Amino acid sequence: QVQLQESGPGLVKPSETLSLTCAVSGYSISSGYYWGWIRQPPGKGLEWIGSIYHSGSTYYNPSLKSRVTISVDTSKNQFSLKLSSVTAADTAVYYCARGAMVRGVKRDYFDYWGQGTLVTVSS
Amino acid sequence: AIRMTQSPSSFSASTGDRVTITCRASQGISSYLAWYQQKPGKAPKLLIYAASTLQSGVPSRFSGSGSGTDFTLTISCLQSEDFATYYCQQYYSYPTFGPGTKVDIK
Numbered sequence: 001q002v003q004l005q006e007s008g009p010g011l012v013k014p015s016e017t018l019s020l021t022c023a024v025s026g027y028s029i030s031s032g033y034y035w036g037w038i039r040q041p042p043g044k045g046l047e048w049i050g051s052i053y054h055s056g057s058t059y060y061n062p063s064l065k066s067r068v069t070i071s072v073d074t075s076k077n078q079f080s081l082k083l084s085s086v087t088a089a090d091t092a093v094y095y096c097a098r099g100a101m102v103r104g105v106k107r108d109y110f111d112y113w114g115q116g117t118l119v120t121v122s123s
Numbered sequence: 124a125i126r127m128t129q130s131p132s133s134f135s136a137s138t139g140d141r142v143t144i145t146c147r148a149s150q151g152i153s154s155y156l157a158w159y160q161q162k163p164g165k166a167p168k169l170l171i172y173a174a175s176t177l178q179s180g181v182p183s184r185f186s187g188s189g190s191g192t193d194f195t196l197t198i199s200c201l202q203s204e205d206f207a208t209y210y211c212q213q214y215y216s217y218p219t220f221g222p223g224t225k226v227d228i229k
Contacts, residue, residue: 061217
């Protein structure tokens with residue numbers, strides 16, 4: 001069974017960089033699939049941040065692209081998110097998730113999710 | 124960005140009801156649509172992909188239909204565990220989600 005677990009600081013100061021890691025178990029990232037980050041501000045809807053392939057190929061939400069970096073560490077079977085210059089608007093529950101593949105073709109819906117981690121941006 | 128809208132935003136229903144939620148895309152997305160269920164404090168759970176394909180393990184009372192710009196999620200006989208918020212998501216372009224439809228107990 002594929003499992004994902006987010007970790008990282010729960011409090012980040014404005015203008016600093018938010019950093020989160022997603023540890024994957026039950027599946028080797030090196031074997032394929034895309035791996036993504038999605039966030040949800042308290043009481044609001046879902047926003048896709050970006051995704052990465054095991055090769056390191058990335059694609060990001062255009063609205064966040066200038067501030068986002070997603071990387072992968074296949075040796076640790078994990079991938080990471082960095083979001084720079086954060087403001088209160090970046091306060092959200094951050095989820096990591098696996099992007100689906102159908103007959104070897106990437107499909108950007110998400111079939112396995114982590115439990116989520118709340119990150120608050122505040123001084 | 125492809126904008127997704129959902130209706131209604133919330134409604135009350137009773138166990139046993141047949142309920143339908145509508146999702147509309149701002150442009151045609153073929154059948155590149157997924158539906159998720161989210162309960163408070165939990166991660167979203169994939170219910171349906173490709174507009175009408177049931178994810179493994181999801182009860183058959185859930186069904187999806189539509190293509191192009193208009194889609195529906197139907198729960199044929201609402202169960203107590205189905206009270207939740209439902210989101211649609213398109214993946215024709217970079218992923219975007221609808222604002223959600225909350226189903227609560229009448």
